[in-house]
Amino acid sequence: MTGATAADSAAPLLELRGIKAAYDRITVLHGVDLTVAAGQVVALLGPNGAGKTTTLNVIAGAHRPSAGTLHLGGRDTTGADPRDLARAGVCLVPEGRGIFPNLTVRDHLRMMTFTGRDRPEIEEIAYARFPVLARCAHRPAGTLSGGQQQMLALARGLATDPAVLLLDELSMGLAPVVVAELYEEVAQLARQGIAVLVVEQFAAAVLKIADHAAVLARGRVQWQGHADSSLHAELSSYYLGSAA
């Protein structure tokens, strides 16, 4: 790791130590170390194929790591079932809209009643944050606009009262103004104490709200530190391949 700064003084809510992961015989993560504290927004950046999405999938339990440990709130959750992790407060909004196209908005929110909250309460929380969803409560999610679909995915995640929010390419296919609105919502969520880890190709958008950033390249975290202007130079070198 190069150019690292001091870690946050707060105890990490999410901690990855030496995580390795592979698809069949091809290893894509070669030992990722990463921490995210409660209330912190960490941007995970890097070129295509660096292993960013795989990292999120490992954290959410959708991909089993081949080595390393994953701690959530101090508890070892390495290799836990995604369903159990979801119920424990890990919420992944996957790349390409994490919605069920044939389910209505209301159906999506009803699915979250496993948290113990009833449907009206969940709808109240979701519609308070994203009022536009209330107007399409009975529409199949597949017929919503891209921005509305991302709002729905976020709203559904919020209903679980998540401890950790994992966002994968939130900006994909969306107009810049919508992206800015969504990231503003994400910043507000972090201020409420949620640990947010964002994977984003559109680095400029996420760096406006990120406290920290980590650059992943060739399956390892090559750089991490405060998301300030020095990062841009580092990013260019990793994206363009001039860094070691």
Add this chain to the structure above:
Amino acid sequence: MEQFLTFGVVGLATAAIYAIIGSGLVLTYTTAGVFNFAHGAAGMMAAFAYWQLAFGWGWPVPLALAVVLLVLAPAFALFVERVLMRPVQSLGEAERLVMTVALLTGCIALARWIWDPNTPRPLRPFFADQPAFHLGPAPVTWHQALTLGVAALIAAGLWLLLNHTRAGTEMRACVDDRALARLTGASPQRAARFAWILATQLAAVGGILIAPNIALDAQQLSLLIVSAYTAAVFGRLRSLPLTFLGALVVGWLESYLTGYLPQNDYLPGLRLAAPALLLFLALLVFPHRRLRGRERRLVRVPLPTPRGSLVFAGCVVLLAVLLATVLDEEGLISYGPAFSLGIVALSYVPLAGYAGQISLCQLSIAGIGAVVWAHLGGAGQLWALPAAVLVAAAVGAAIAVPALRLSGIYLALGTAAFAVILDRWVFTLPSFEVLGVRIALFDQGSVEVQGPNLFGWRLDSPAELLVLSAVVMAASSLAVGWLRRGRFGRGLIALRDSEAAYATLGGRPLAAKVAVFALSAAIAGLGGALYGMQQRTVTAEQFNLLANLPVFLVAVIGGLGAVGTGLFTGFAYIAPPHLLGHFGTWAHDVSTLGIALAGMGLAHNPAGVVPGLREEWAPLARDRVLLPVACGALGLLWLLYGTGLIGGAIFLVAAVLVAVALRIRATARQDGPPPAPDPVEWWGIRRPWRAEDREVIARGIAAG
């Protein structure tokens, strides 16, 4: 008017049962993503179990109902979900369809084995001792009223479950995206289990309610699925209200056709085929989404070499000559059709193996080939054989044209409906004239089929017909192998892999589909004509949908992409019933059950067993020393048999032992373990470039 209303009430009660069964189909499709061909069979098994408990053993009706609906149906559902469907969950929808076809075949065989079909089993309707009440002028029995009430309750219950409960919403979410459902706290396995239990219970309710109206017959009850599917297709396999509407249409159509269809020789079959006709039309008319392809894991299609194809064709003819000289008359009649049915199975290879088009009516098309030959080639005229092939090809093209807008499972359903239309109506028609041409089919019974006259040589004995069938199979296998290596075959595989990509590369998907349907129908028609010759007389029942299914299953077990599947299917389908036949009359049902069980093992070997057999025997076929030794040893054994020094049984056992021993020796003669394959970037450098490398690389790139 009174008659009209009475038929209306009868139709309404039938519609209620179709709605119950159809809603179970919709439930398994919307929640587990499975087109369940065995749904009617589950209802059939429940009806038989209910009869056994309530009438066979005299249990009280409420207790029998409770045991069937609350114990046996859920147990059956859990078995299906856990043992059959879960292993194929990650495979494509076609594999899941094959699994349900195997289950349907297995259930029918099991029911026929347990409950002798020749023993009548009357099932009393519910409240049979209560007098019917009148709704206006129309009498309504209490059984009919109960049926309507149950259907209404089920409709309300399902609507509430799917739209207003978390369990129902999770079930629907799992169909949309299983992985995402897990990430949002749902359990796809629990949802699938729940859906299967509920759907099987619905099938059981439908089966028990309809069994008193029709005979307690395994095949008839299982084929209720056609009517139920018609109802479900009205709802595009998703909407319960539209499924209930479809059930109403089917129920009333059947009822009013019974009451008002003119009485003549041509129309009774139309009533029986009406649901299938309606299904065929509904599939064509109603818009539906193309099946999603992202779950498909395509099986590699083997590439036969010219030398390998020739060796295989030679082996087929050699095997036939050996059998023709060794088997007695009875054996020749029993095992001879292995080659002709094998040709029918070979027709699946270009159609399903290469082009990925699932057809469940190939044996029905073979039936057309058989009757055309029977009527045109009555005196063995050789020109009638190409005529039979051409007629079969024309029928294949005629199926393809309306089926062009169907794909995957919808195509399977459409071709199954076509098979039902043929065997319930068309094949039962007396002869008729179209534009002055007299068309005769099975003459409402059976037709005699003669052997061909080969330039003055009348091939009529079982041995001659067996060898003829084998020679035709060898030639057809060579042709299909040549097709696979050629431009058209590669195009078909590209069509299967991605229709859009095929079109963008300049291919014409519609023309290719029509051509491959016609080609495979021609092969099936040829096989059917030869099968008819070997059988001497053929009936429509030999070519019905339920006869189609085991042949399709065995072909899938063999591997739809392998040319050797024809020979494998012929023997795997024909041999077991005859080998087991010495033990009792149940042999046919048990061997069908065996086929079904083998089909259920598909998840462990989606590519089929023939490619594996090919790998095992290839060393012997390549060995320039041991192959002549094998041929010499077989020739010597044959000579000994011909001179009467050894008997037929010893000859066959010795031949098998020699072949197996030489295969093992040939494998051992190969130099140690096979070398590790070169990395792709070294192809053409460390080893010579091969013709198939381009395809392998293209597939790798396409798979990402």
